[in-house]
Amino acid sequence: GENVEQHPSTLSVQEGDSAVIKCTYSDSASNYFPWYKQELGKRPQLIIDIRSNVGEKKDQRIAVTLNKTAKHFSLHITETQPEDSAVYFCAAKLTGGGNKLTFGTGTQLKVEL
Amino acid sequence: DAGITQSPRYKITETGRQVTLMCHQTWSHSYMFWYRQDLGHGLRLIYYSAAADITDKGEVPDGYVVSRSKTENFPLTLESATRSQTSVYFCASSEQGLIYGYTFGSGTRLTVV
Numbered sequence: 416g417e418n419v420e421q422h423p424s425t426l427s428v429q430e431g432d433s434a435v436i437k438c439t440y441s442d443s444a445s446n447y448f449p450w451y452k453q454e455l456g457k458r459p460q461l462i463i464d465i466r467s468n469v470g471e472k473k474d475q476r477i478a479v480t481l482n483k484t485a486k487h488f489s490l491h492i493t494e495t496q497p498e499d500s501a502v503y504f505c506a507a508k509l510t511g512g513g514n515k516l517t518f519g520t521g522t523q524l525k526v527e528l
Numbered sequence: 529d530a531g532i533t534q535s536p537r538y539k540i541t542e543t544g545r546q547v548t549l550m551c552h553q554t555w556s557h558s559y560m561f562w563y564r565q566d567l568g569h570g571l572r573l574i575y576y577s578a579a580a581d582i583t584d585k586g587e588v589p590d591g592y593v594v595s596r597s598k599t600e601n602f603p604l605t606l607e608s609a610t611r612s613q614t615s616v617y618f619c620a621s622s623e624q625g626l627i628y629g630y631t632f633g634s635g636t637r638l639t640v641v
Contacts, residue, residue, distance in 0.1 A: 416587070421570075447626060449629045449630075451629075451630075457634075458618065458632040458633060458634050458635055459571070459618070459630075459632050460632070461628070461629040461630065461631075464629055504570060504571065506571075508626070513559075513576065513578055513584070514559045514561075514576075514578070514622050514624075514626055515561070515573060515576055515586065516561075516573075516630065517573070517587075518563075518570045518571040518572075519570055520568060520569060520570040521570050
């Protein structure tokens with residue numbers, strides 16, 4: 416099955432700086448890569464996703480890049496704000512995998528004033 | 529996201545008891561999932577269902593039972609609860625094409641004493 420590794424497990428940045436979280440996946444047949452944000456005590460919520468036919472996708476201050484050759488994808492947050500503080504999860508789905516997502520272990524992002 | 533609801537929000541039970549966690553969605557999504565969330569492990573798939581009466585095991589199915597007699601409901605039963613099943617349980621749903629990713633319920637925090 417698919418295996419997803421996520422780094423770092425914790426990340427602390429100053430407000431206004433950029434944050435980058437990286438994930439690697441094991442199965443080259445994976446074709447869908449979402450990112451979820453989970454605030455303390457809340458449910459995970461989809462913030463951005465990318466499919467294997469695209470190399471980069473942006474939505475305001477967040478972007479995701481995908482390198483299929485190296486089997487890794489990254490979340491980039493620019494101009495970080497205190498409300499960006501949360502746990503971020505990456506995930507991957509195998510082609511034909513029945514919509515099952517395999518999640519990374521999460522990154523606790525803290526944006527300091 | 530009130531279209532997917534979990535109950536109860538919190539549950540304390542004793543070792544050996546049977547516990548059922550409920551999940552209900554109103555979107556007629558074909559796929560439904562149960563994940564458990566534990567510190568250091570991220571979100572791990574317990575069981576999933578592609579449609580009514582179709583269920584399949586995920587990564588950590590032992591000790592759990594699911595059923596899906598109706599599209600909108602996907603209950604998760606712990607047949608004989610153990611302390612290792614203390615966790616936060618999230619139900620999620622998605623449509624066939626994963627256009628909008630998963631939508632998660634608000635979670636059930638289960639403590640087995």
